[in-house]
Structure formats: C-alpha cells, structure tokens
Amino acid sequence: MESNRAVFLQGMRHGIPIALGYFAVSFSLGITARDCGFNAFQGFLASYTTYASAGQYIGFTLYAANATLFQLAVMTLITNLRYLLMGFALNQRLPENTSPMKRLITGLCITDEIFGITIARPGSVNPFYMLGAWTVAAPMWSVGTALGIVMGNLLPMRLVSALSVALYGMFLSVIIPPARRDKIVCAFVAVSFASSYAASQLPMVKELSAGNRTIILTVVISAIAAIAFPVKKKTAAVNKEDPGNAA
C-alpha cells in the first residue's frame, strides 16, 4: 500500500512540468488581465482562487465589458463545463467510501492538466496525488499571472515561447503511451488531432472559443468511440491495474 505522503510527493514531482507550462500560459493571461484593468494583487487572487485559463480569460474580458454578475456566473459555468465531465470520470475511480473531505480535495484540484496525469495513474484515484500536483502548480499559475501584469513584455519571448510547450509535452506523455498499447485509442487520438485542427479552420466553428470547441469535440468524439468500440467492463477494470499505465 502506497503511503499518502509518498503519493503526495509524487504528485508534486509530476506537478513540475505542469507548473512550468502554467507559468508561461498564465504570464500571457496576465497581460490580458492588465488590459482588462486588474492590478497584480487582483490577478494573483483571481488565479489562486479560480485557476482555469479559459474561464479566467472570459471573466477578465467580461469585467472589462462591465457585464452583470449573472452573465459572469453563466459564462463561467459554460466555459468550465468540462470540469463536470472530468469530475464524473474521476468519480468512477474514487473508492465508494471516500470521505467527504477527500472528495472535496479531489474536486477542487481538478484542472485540465492535473486531471490528465491523475487519470493516467493506475489504480483508484488518490486525492493526495492531485493535491501534490496542485500545491506545485497553482502558485506558479498565480505568480505567472501577477508577473504578466507587472512585467508585460519584459520577460524574453524566447523563454516564454520555450516554456509554453511544457504543457503540451506533458499532455503527449499522458496520451501517447496508452495509444501505443491500444490501437483504438491510437486511432481516436489521431482523429482528435485532425478534428481539432479542422474545427480551428472551419468558418462558424472557429468563431467559438477554444474552450467550447474542446468540450464539443470531446463529447462528440468520445461518444462515437463509446458507441463504435464499447469498452468491456473487464477491459476497463484491467486498465485500472495496468502497471504499464504509470505516469
């Protein structure tokens, strides 16, 4: 049995590339925040309490547009709908007797990236793994936002540019190993790349925000995969214990 402490520390280690990627992304988010009238403290606070890139981007621009709080709440909910989906997925892998406190931690630590590395871990979901990753990643996200507001374009673009792909490298390290083992996953990863590219080019569709395109494509492609290639219960259970699945 792995100790919670060891799992927490592993989460922290795996949180490092996430934190680097976050820093680069939140730095540019900070530039947007400044344009929308946020000072460094307010940007830091918003990032530490919300930590959702697309959601915050929408929130900042709505503030600048002087939208109502109701509009803000509705738009935030819509932009972050994918977290609901991720919550459902994590719930399937939480032991039934998980305490309310640990369930709360599991939910609150959800970000796209932390969800990605958590779901790739074999066995049931351990909230302490997520908390470890969040503990490393969230401060970087918040500091990056504040620095973006303060420094604007002072940080060398070369560095920001290189750091910004850390996030995607991490995504790839989550999806590629299972794609190598499972031909169907491999095919649907390829389909997802192609569809996502098409959606970014097609008239009308490309006007949607990246967050909304992501959720629509995720639901449609995953539903097609689930209908065409249902996962037998046994396979799903095996996947949980597959040691090769370790991140």
Next chain:
Amino acid sequence: MQHNIYIYIAVMALATAACRVLPVTLIRRPIENQFFQSFLYYVPYVTLAVMTFPAILTATQSPLSGAAAMIVGILAAWFGASLFLVAGMSCLTVFILELIVI
C-alpha cells in the same frame, strides 16, 4: 459604473468550484452503464489530444518550432520517456530551433 472587482473574482471562483466539486460530491457510487463507462474511458485521451493540436502551433513564436516540439514529444513519449523528460525535450526543441529560425 464598474462593479467591485473583488465580488467579480469571488463569483468567478465560486462558479468554477461548483463545476469541479458537484460530480465527485453528489455521486457516491460508480455508474454501471456501459455506454457511460466507455465514454468516460475515451474522454481523457480525446480531450487532451484536442487541446494539444493545433494549439501547440500558436503557443510558440514560430509554428515550425511548435510542430517540431510536438513531433519530438510524440516520439519521446512513444519510446517511454518520463513525463518530465518529454516536457523538457519539447521545451528544448523550441528553444534551440528558435535560436536558428528567429
């Protein structure tokens, strides 16, 4: 009149937290439905793939270095490099290429 920015930040945080917390706290037992299970099995791969491409092409200063980072990342992950190594190699690819290209 501009709204109080701190109330704005609070509403943003609460609405986001609601999306994160509701499924894991309201549902106590795993859902047995086969379609739903299969759907959730594919969700993480599809969503991460969708978020990676083509976004990686516009994350960098030149689409070329983004594309190269993606190829390097896929190859490294395919041949079993750790999460940190894959991320690091992608970053290094961009840094070196942009020294030449830009």
